[in-house]
Amino acid sequence: MGSLAQLNHYYLKYKHLFLPGLLAAMASAAASIVVPIVVRQAVDTIPRMVANYRAFEGTPVGDYLYARFFAVLMGFAGVILLLSFLSGVFSFVMRQTVVVASRHIEYDLRNRLYDHLQRLSHGFYLQHATGDLITRATSDIEQVRRYIGPALMYTTRAVVIIVMAMSVMFIISPVLTAYALIPMPFLGISVFFVARMVHQRSDALQEQYSELTSRVQESFSGVRVLKAYARESAEQAAFEKESAGYRERSLDLAMVDAAWRPVFLVLVGLSTIIVVWQGGRLVTEGAITLGNIAEYIIYVALMTWPVAAFGFVISMVQRAAASMTRLQRIFDAEPEVSDGVQTNEELKTVQGSVTFQGVSFRYAEDEEPVLKDLSFHVDAGTSLGIVGRTGAGKTSMIELIPRLLQASEGRVLIDGHPVEAFPLAVLRGSIGYVPQEVFLFSETIAENIAFGRMDASEELIDRAAEEADLLANVRDFPEGFKTFVGERGITLSGGQKQRTSIARALVREPSILILDDALSAVDVQTERNILGHLRRHFGRRTVVIVSHRISAVQDADQIIVLDDGVIAEQGTHDVLLAREGLYANLYRKQLLEEELAAMV
Ligand SMILES: Nc1ncnc2c1ncn2[C@@H]1O[C@H](COP(=O)(O)OP(=O)(O)O)[C@@H](O)[C@H]1O
Ligand SMILES: [Mg+2]
Numbered sequence: 001m002g003s004l005a006q007l008n009h010y011y012l013k014y015k016h017l018f019l020p021g022l023l024a025a026m027a028s029a030a031a032s033i034v035v036p037i038v039v040r041q042a043v044d045t046i047p048r049m050v051a052n053y054r055a056f057e058g059t060p061v062g063d064y065l066y067a068r069f070f071a072v073l074m075g076f077a078g079v080i081l082l083l084s085f086l087s088g089v090f091s092f093v094m095r096q097t098v099v100v101a102s103r104h105i106e107y108d109l110r111n112r113l114y115d116h117l118q119r120l121s122h123g124f125y126l127q128h129a130t131g132d133l134i135t136r137a138t139s140d141i142e143q144v145r146r147y148i149g150p151a152l153m154y155t156t157r158a159v160v161i162i163v164m165a166m167s168v169m170f171i172i173s174p175v176l177t178a179y180a181l182i183p184m185p186f187l188g189i190s191v192f193f194v195a196r197m198v199h200q201r202s203d204a205l206q207e208q209y210s211e212l213t214s215r216v217q218e219s220f221s222g223v224r225v226l227k228a229y230a231r232e233s234a235e236q237a238a239f240e241k242e243s244a245g246y247r248e249r250s251l252d253l254a255m256v257d258a259a260w261r262p263v264f265l266v267l268v269g270l271s272t273i274i275v276v277w278q279g280g281r282l283v284t285e286g287a288i289t290l291g292n293i294a295e296y297i298i299y300v301a302l303m304t305w306p307v308a309a310f311g312f313v314i315s316m317v318q319r320a321a322a323s324m325t326r327l328q329r330i331f332d333a334e335p336e337v338s339d340g341v342q343t344n345e346e347l348k349t350v351q352g353s354v355t356f357q358g359v360s361f362r363y364a365e366d367e368e369p370v371l372k373d374l375s376f377h378v379d380a381g382t383s384l385g386i387v388g389r390t391g392a393g394k395t396s397m398i399e400l401i402p403r404l405l406q407a408s409e410g411r412v413l414i415d416g417h418p419v420e421a422f423p424l425a426v427l428r429g430s431i432g433y434v435p436q437e438v439f440l441f442s443e444t445i446a447e448n449i450a451f452g453r454m455d456a457s458e459e460l461i462d463r464a465a466e467e468a469d470l471l472a473n474v475r476d477f478p479e480g481f482k483t484f485v486g487e488r489g490i491t492l493s494g495g496q497k498q499r500t501s502i503a504r505a506l507v508r509e510p511s512i513l514i515l516d517d518a519l520s521a522v523d524v525q526t527e528r529n530i531l532g533h534l535r536r537h538f539g540r541r542t543v544v545i546v547s548h549r550i551s552a553v554q555d556a557d558q559i560i561v562l563d564d565g566v567i568a569e570q571g572t573h574d575v576l577l578a579r580e581g582l583y584a585n586l587y588r589k590q591l592l593e594e595e596l597a598a599m600v
């Protein structure tokens with residue numbers, strides 16, 4: 001339960017809501033507690049008045065008594081109505097403050113979580129499933145909210161009602177009170193267990209629901225593969241299985257949910273029977289009045305919900321604590337990459353030279369390094385080509401530059417300063433990184449391009465699209481740059497997506513441009529066009545091009561051949577060809593492929 005203690009500061013923050021809320025809870029409870037006292041007086045008074053009136057019926061005294069009887073009756077009715085009305089009003093105020101406060105806290109907590117998640121590094125997301133993170137942000141926060149709002153509200157009301165009702169009952173007759181309370185502990189305990197069963201089942205139901213939705217989502221978004229492999233019926237069968245699982249769990253929940261009401265009613269009924277039976281005995285002995293029995297029956301009814309609420313609240317608190325512990329684990333996660341102590345706020349711009357000094361990198365402590373002792377230097381404004389087999393470590397290597405990954409050993413320098421010295425915003429703001437896997441948002445083309453530079457002017461977007469050889473395509477789209485891409489709009493070809501992604505990097509006018517196999521889906525002619533456009537900036541922008549195609553890197557100022565995490569060869573195109581090594585082999589193979597392709 002300790003984890004919930006951290007929410008205490010929220011009670012302080014919203015004390016202007018919680019304090020009136022709790023006062024209203026007490027007032028509402030107090031008003032409802034007075035009702036039975038009035039009922040007792042009515043039950044004790046009315047028969048006496050009726051008997052008096054009967055004795056004088058037909059006489060002027062009788063008429064007078066009748067009028068008085070009627071007035072008293074109205075008085076009782078009025079008081080009971082007023083009390084119920086007050087209790088209702090206070091209960092309204094209680095909900096309007098406490099529940100509102102809990103919604104505010106939910107909002108704060110969810111935003112804090114999202115802010116925190118946004119700050120966490122790439123590495124965190126490699127370790128956590130998207131679905132789990134979504135559950136944290138939705139259902140775990142909801143559990144915590146229920147603890148903050150309803151649980152607090154029920155508890156306050158319950159304590160006030162139970163303490164006050166028991167005090168009044170005890171004053172009237174300690175013996176009868178003891179009898180009437182016998183079933184109460186059973187009620188509390190049974191509600192606790194039933195609530196736990198209900199909660200476990202609704203969690204299971206929730207989980208099954210996520211399974212079901214992610215299954216559906218996957219099969220809809222992968223519908224192309226699904227159709228191509230004629231997997232419709234298998235998918236249908238798999239869906240029906242998940243769907244049946246959902247039905248099972250719903251029925252399970254419905255069963256427990258239906259079962260606990262009768263238990264509740266039986267225990268309440270038992271209390272009433274005991275009150276009438278033992279109370280009747282006390283009435284004949286003259287210890288209490290008939291009105292007291294009526295009063296007790298109402299008290300017992302009033303108390304049952306609060307007693308049941310305790311059982312319910314305990315289970316709710318347990319769940320909230322478990323959720324809060326899970327949330328806390330995320331809040332405790334520190335971004336691996338952040339503006340650290342070494343950050344030098346003076347570094348406001350990036351010229352663009354890149355140096356690796358004995359850099360090694362491993363994805364996990366206990367794993368083999370995927371990059372081993374890399375050292376090289378790229379002057380600002382020059383270009384570097386990187387080739388190598390799949391899995392050689394090209395992507396890992398370039399992700400060290402914008403600090404998407406952090407070197408395990410050695411240093412990565414920009415303009416002679418360790419990358420850690422730059423404020424992250426400066427570092428990443430100066431680098432245009434086109435990742436190997438394109439990701440476009442369901443927004444317009446213009447918004448996708450301006451993603452890294454919200455203030456980009458139309459001209460700038462135009463120019464970036466032109467450099468990425470995308471402009472002609474965009475002009476053909478129904479609404480030009482305003483055309484939506486993805487689920488809400490047109491589907492771009494692989495090459496068009498890649499070029500949109502390149503335009504997104506170019507629009508930032510970066511000092512360092514990094515293309516990670518970003519031309520793999522465009523044809524050789526388009527590749528040539530794009531490289532030609534990029535060449536216009538040579539001397540002013542450092543360009544790092546990773547490619548599996550030699551043609552994309554052969555004009556680079558220097559080329560690195562990466563093999564199994566080490567630099568196997570390094571030099572210009574001509575030097576590397578003369579070496580007759582890996583590079584020369586790869587080149588010859590690709591020339592041959594091109595010739596073959598040309599023949600077909
Ligand atoms: N997130 C990751 N966790 C663990 N290993 C990884 C991860 N990403 C890549 N690797 C491994 O690192 C090596 C280099 O991968 P990568 O840098 O993507 O190579 P390339 O871009 O040259 O194809 C590969 O052996 C790959 O399996
Ligand atoms: Mg790669």
